[in-house]
Amino acid sequence: MSCEADDHMVLISQMYPGFYTKMIPQQGESKPRRRRKKNKGGDDGISGMKKRKLTAEQLNLLEMNFGSEHKLESERKDKLASELGLDPRQVAVWFQNRRARWKNKKLEEEYTKLKSAHEHIVVEKCRLESEVLKLKEQLSERDKQIQQLSERTEGGPTNSPSSTLSMEVIEPPFFMEFGMEGLGWPENSYVQGLEWVNLYV
DNA sequence: TGAACTTCTCTATTACATCA
DNA sequence: CTGATGTAATAGAGAAGTTC
Numbered sequence: 001m002s003c004e005a006d007d008h009m010v011l012i013s014q015m016y017p018g019f020y021t022k023m024i025p026q027q028g029e030s031k032p033r034r035r036r037k038k039n040k041g042g043d044d045g046i047s048g049m050k051k052r053k054l055t056a057e058q059l060n061l062l063e064m065n066f067g068s069e070h071k072l073e074s075e076r077k078d079k080l081a082s083e084l085g086l087d088p089r090q091v092a093v094w095f096q097n098r099r100a101r102w103k104n105k106k107l108e109e110e111y112t113k114l115k116s117a118h119e120h121i122v123v124e125k126c127r128l129e130s131e132v133l134k135l136k137e138q139l140s141e142r143d144k145q146i147q148q149l150s151e152r153t154e155g156g157p158t159n160s161p162s163s164t165l166s167m168e169v170i171e172p173p174f175f176m177e178f179g180m181e182g183l184g185w186p187e188n189s190y191v192q193g194l195e196w197v198n199l200y201v
Numbered sequence: 202t203g204a205a206c207t208t209c210t211c212t213a214t215t216a217c218a219t220c221a
Numbered sequence: 222c223t224g225a226t227g228t229a230a231t232a233g234a235g236a237a238g239t240t241c
Contacts, residue, residue: 053219054228071210074208074209090229096210
């Protein structure tokens with residue numbers, strides 16, 4: 001069986017099988033479960049047994065055992081049962097329910113963590129989007145300047161492009177590197193830019 | 202090899218106890 | 222009394238091991 005450390009590594013999808021089947025009902029599922037009869041206090045001595053609360057002492061020992069190991073081997077179960085004066089079946093049931101509670105708690109914690117991480121990512125996305133807008137504005141400002149410069153020098157050949165101009169043609173691939181090609185930079189602008197620069201070489 | 206059986210775990214649910 | 226909540230106990234399904 002899986003060790004305790006593995007329990008902490010369980011993937012969300014594996015942790016939510018019941019959750020997902022509830023969220024996305026599938027065909028052919030949901031067999032109605034048989035209803036349990038009410039406890040009327042029958043004379044067989046079993047059906048009439050009252051549900052009894054475990055004492056604080058019993059719970060302490062059970063919790064201690066659960067803390068050291070979530071699984072319960074039959075040997076340990078019998079030993080624990082005799083120490084507590086309980087039926088081994090009761091000990092098994094307690095561990096079963098305790099594991100379920102532990103798992104629910106873990107899921108809640110995981111959900112809280114994921115939610116907070118998601119919120120941070122959304123904030124960062126907004127920040128990056130506004131930065132992209134700012135950079136685009138700067139870029140279009142530079143384009144205007146280049147346009148004005150080229151109009152001024154129109155008609156007469158220039159010796160060489162300034163260092164500023166050579167930086168301009170390098171920028172596009174820089175953006176591409178970060179996967180921002182879909183953010184408005186005209187396609188082939190790098191090639192067009194090179195051709196444009198070639199006019200002045 | 203495979204069917205039948207056993208034993209264990211899990212999830213979902215029920216029933217009961219307790220409390221505000 | 223009543224509804225909400227916590228939890229012991231049960232039901233049923235599936236996985237893995239054992240037996241024949």
